[in-house]
Every structure is written in structure tokens, then in C-alpha cells.
Amino acid sequence: MTSIRTRLSALLFLAAILTALVIGVVTYREALKQNEELFDYQLRQIALSLRDQGVAPGQAFGFDEDMPDVVVQIWTANGAMLYLSHPGNPLFTRAMLGYTDIRAGNRLWRVYSLATHDRIIQVAQPFDLRRGLAASAALRSLTPLLAFAPLMALLIWWLVGSSMRPLRRVVREVEQRDAHSLEQVAEFDLPDEIAPMVKALNSLLQRLQRAFASQHAFVADAAHELRSPLTAVQLQLQLLERAPDEAAKEAALAKLHEGVNRATHLIEQLLTAAQTDPNDRSAALKPVDLAELMRQALSDVFMFAQQRGIDIEQDGPDKVMVGADAAGLRILARNLLDNAVRYTPEGGKVRVGIIDEASRVVLTVEDSGPGIADEARKRVFDRFYRGDSTGQTGSGLGLSIVKNIADQHGASIDLGRSVLGGLSVAVNFPK
Known part of the structure; x- marks a missing residue:
């Protein structure tokens, strides 16, 4: 995969080149136009310089015969030729005052004609010659822009590399760590994007x-x-x-x-x-029938409850859908029921209820056991905490597992006193 520095440098350089091309084209066209106007001004000035000079037939004005960039011809008012600077060039048989484009001798000419009281002065210049001189001047104006391109590429490469320096620092810091180095990466001097x-x-x-x-x-x-x-x-x-x-x-x-x-x-x-770590959020939540899961959990603890003579009741709708991980939710239900049956004296009672409200679904498990003292309720979710329930065979993990699974589902747990005399556990699932 191409590095970010190379990619950014290439894209910025291409953008700069495209911008330079647009500027170059506009500059070239503007320089061409200005040179054309300059050449037109030159033709007019030549004609004006000749209007007051006395002219005899065959008189020369010092134009170089070997440089036919400008052709001058002068007529009298009645059409007699007074002067032709370059006899080898084709004659223009008609004169239109001002600037005109005339084709003569297989060439296109730019002509300026001026009329005075006794003569007509005509100054002409080949179009291809004008265009070549104008293009050459325009290209010379673009030379600094072309020379700047390599410098611009180096400048972009250096600027992008300098901007990527904080990212390289972060990469080096992470690369130097091992599996046990979990300290935070330094966040100073970082760009907003990183x-x-x-x-x-x-x-x-x-x-x-x-x-x-x-x-x-x-x-x-x-x-x-x-x-x-x-x-x-x-x-x-x-x-x-x-x-x-x-x-x-x-x-x-x-x-x-x-x-x-x-x-x-x-x-x-x-x-x-171990499977229900509180930091695990990887479980995919799907629509699950909570009532059916509770019935399955009841079947799991039924034999244990029957051995101890404990009566279990379930109250609530036959079907209640919640967003949950089915396997985790069944473990939650089974642990709540197992705790209730395990800590309820023989011959006691356990009641399971499901309440379907507008914004939440509440699962309640109540028992007729000894309950949990108010001061101990904050600790019962700690692993291996058994409280004062001596003589019981619990592992101290049941409510810890319930809390972990509830956290994974975004549910809250409320502990209270049951109407049966023991503990009441209410798990609130958001809709």
C-alpha cells in the first residue's frame, strides 16, 4: 500500500501542476494579446512618423531590405505610388483606414492605413511573423513558472513529511512496546486528524x-x-x-x-x-423471547428445587421479546434461579415475574430466603463474595456472572426486599 506521505505529495503536486497549467494558459493568452496590441501600436506609430515627411518617388526611409518584418507603402491622393519599402513583397491594391487583415501573396498581413491631406500611408506586417514573436515573448514569461515546478515538488515533499512526523512518533512508540506494555501513548503535539x-x-x-x-x-x-x-x-x-x-x-x-x-x-x-467478562462487548444482540428463556432456565433448576421442596411460580406474558444474546441471557436466568433456590430454606417459595413496559422489560426473581443486608448489597456482585450465608454451598460467583451479563446487555440490576420475605432481584432491560 502506498504511504500517506507519497500519496499526499503526489496528489498535491498534481494539483499544483494543474493549477500552474491553468495559470500558464491564462498568462500565455494574455501575453499573446498584449504583444499583438504592442505590434499594432508599433504599426500605427510608424505610419504616424511618416505622415509629415516630404516624399519623392523612389525615396528610401532607411528600412532594412533584408528584414521584411514591416512593409511600408505610400500613395498620393490620386493613387500614384510614392514609396514601397520592399519591392519584392506583394502590393496591397486597396486601403481601408485603420487596422485590417489582408491576404496577399499567400500570407495573411496585419495592415494599418492612415490618410493625410495629400497621401495614404499603409504599414503592414506578416501575421505569422507577429504570432511567432508574440508566442516567443509569451513563452519567455512562463519560464519562471516552469523552473519553479521542481522546487515546488521538493517543498511539498518536505512539508508533507514534516506534517507526518507526529504520526511516525506514535508508530515508533507503539512498535517499541511488548505485550505487557499497556501504558497510554503520549497525546501531546498531535494534529487534529491524528x-x-x-x-x-x-x-x-x-x-x-x-x-x-x-x-x-x-x-x-x-x-x-x-x-x-x-x-x-x-x-x-x-x-x-x-x-x-x-x-x-x-x-x-x-x-x-x-x-x-x-x-x-x-x-x-x-x-x-470467565466467559462473561465484564469488559466483553462482542456479543451480538438479537430479538429473543425472554419468557421462553425463563421457562428453559426453570427446567434446568427444577430437579434441584424439587429435591429441596421449593415451590417455583412464574408470572407474566407468554412471550416478551428483548434484544439479547440468547446464550448469555439463559445463563443470567439460570444463575438467578439457582441462587434463589440455593439460599431459600427447604419448603420455601421462589417467584419469577416478567413486566413488559413501554420503555423497558423487567425480569424479577424473588425468594423467601434470608435476603441480603442493605450494607452488603454493594459487595454481592464481587467475585467469590458470600456474605453471611454460612452453611450454603454457593460459589460466590452467581450474582457476579449476572452483573457481567447485564452490563453486556446495557441492563441495570436492582436489589430489594421481596414480599416473600427474602431477596428481590430486578433486571431492567431497555427496549
Whole structure:
């Protein structure tokens, strides 16, 4: 691809050449016209200089016979020839006062005729000779313009290169960086055309820096969180191996199953949290039936709710369309329901509602659990935060995943107290 400097220099030079050509043509035509007027003035002055001189037949006025650029002939009032400067040139048999163009001897002549009280003076000049002299003078006037063209090309090349210097500085600064250098690029002394690009680049670097920091923190937290369930599984396996009788083995095996389930749930949540990074905006939003997605999410947690004797109700229209990523929205719904079922005591109740308003769609999930204290609601969206819900088997990632997916959809989340006595979560999707 051609460089911007080369392209701009070539285009500016072509524009300058076209402008110079237009100026040259106008200058040439104007110089030609002025030279023609000068030659006409010269013919008139010659005729005027001869009007008062006494003339005898055959008298010469000192015109050079070898330079037939001007032909002079003088008649008496009755038509007798008094003088002819160049006998070898064709005679003009008629005289029209003033300036005229006459063809004689296969040449076109520019003639000026002047009448006095006793004679007629006629001064003529060949048209081709006049035109050649005028063209030569006009071309000489264009010589400085032609000589300026190379200097103009060098000046344009230097000016464009000087203007591109800030861009080359930005390029060098970016080229010297590695994958871990995410500091912002210096924005000083940048042209208005380049400054928006550098600001956009700095904004991208800032988002990447936040994303990398979030991922590093997530990996560290995940490694820490995985140690406990894996250690518990290892200990329960040792207890199973050391069980003295069948009853002890069955109890150890039940604990082992519980530990494996907890570790499996944690790993699933970790994978889901990694896929729903808060800085990710790549999901394509398409029309999705939120009511149908909630029914699918209900089917996902139905067996778990049935085991704990929890009643789940769904209220709202049968079909509500929102702009969303179907896979992400189903994860959001399933995590809300999973949290509600997990933290609701056995025999409790969970209610799901969908409200279709003019400017938004509100998804609500309420439970009859212990709820969340007002002072802890700002922290529940942090990864691995479990609050005071001791004895529960949650991973502390559910609401964090919900918040990430909501941010990707431009939705807001409101936490409150449910009429059932527990937590109420309302997700507001813009229409």
C-alpha cells in the first residue's frame, strides 16, 4: 500500500501542476494579446512618423531590405505610388483606414492605413511573423513558472513529511512496546486528524489493561477457591478408604459425592464467569423471547428445587421479546434461579415475574430466603463474595456472572426486599 506521505505529495503536486497549467494558459493568452496590441501600436506609430515627411518617388526611409518584418507603402491622393519599402513583397491594391487583415501573396498581413491631406500611408506586417514573436515573448514569461515546478515538488515533499512526523512518533512508540506494555501513548503535539485515533488507541489500551488486571485477579482468586473443595474431596476419599464398616463407607461416600458436586458446581461457575467478562462487548444482540428463556432456565433448576421442596411460580406474558444474546441471557436466568433456590430454606417459595413496559422489560426473581443486608448489597456482585450465608454451598460467583451479563446487555440490576420475605432481584432491560 502506498504511504500517506507519497500519496499526499503526489496528489498535491498534481494539483499544483494543474493549477500552474491553468495559470500558464491564462498568462500565455494574455501575453499573446498584449504583444499583438504592442505590434499594432508599433504599426500605427510608424505610419504616424511618416505622415509629415516630404516624399519623392523612389525615396528610401532607411528600412532594412533584408528584414521584411514591416512593409511600408505610400500613395498620393490620386493613387500614384510614392514609396514601397520592399519591392519584392506583394502590393496591397486597396486601403481601408485603420487596422485590417489582408491576404496577399499567400500570407495573411496585419495592415494599418492612415490618410493625410495629400497621401495614404499603409504599414503592414506578416501575421505569422507577429504570432511567432508574440508566442516567443509569451513563452519567455512562463519560464519562471516552469523552473519553479521542481522546487515546488521538493517543498511539498518536505512539508508533507514534516506534517507526518507526529504520526511516525506514535508508530515508533507503539512498535517499541511488548505485550505487557499497556501504558497510554503520549497525546501531546498531535494534529487534529491524528489525535482522535490516538485517543481511541489509548481508550483500547485502558480497557485491555482493566481486562488483564481483572483476568489476573480472577485466576488468582479461582486458584485460591479451588484449593478448599479439592482438598475436601481428597480428605473424603481418604476417609472412604479408611472406613471400618459399611455404614462408615456409605457416610464417607455420601460426603464424597457432596464434595464432588460442590467442586463441579464451582468449576462450572468459574468457566461461566470467565466467559462473561465484564469488559466483553462482542456479543451480538438479537430479538429473543425472554419468557421462553425463563421457562428453559426453570427446567434446568427444577430437579434441584424439587429435591429441596421449593415451590417455583412464574408470572407474566407468554412471550416478551428483548434484544439479547440468547446464550448469555439463559445463563443470567439460570444463575438467578439457582441462587434463589440455593439460599431459600427447604419448603420455601421462589417467584419469577416478567413486566413488559413501554420503555423497558423487567425480569424479577424473588425468594423467601434470608435476603441480603442493605450494607452488603454493594459487595454481592464481587467475585467469590458470600456474605453471611454460612452453611450454603454457593460459589460466590452467581450474582457476579449476572452483573457481567447485564452490563453486556446495557441492563441495570436492582436489589430489594421481596414480599416473600427474602431477596428481590430486578433486571431492567431497555427496549
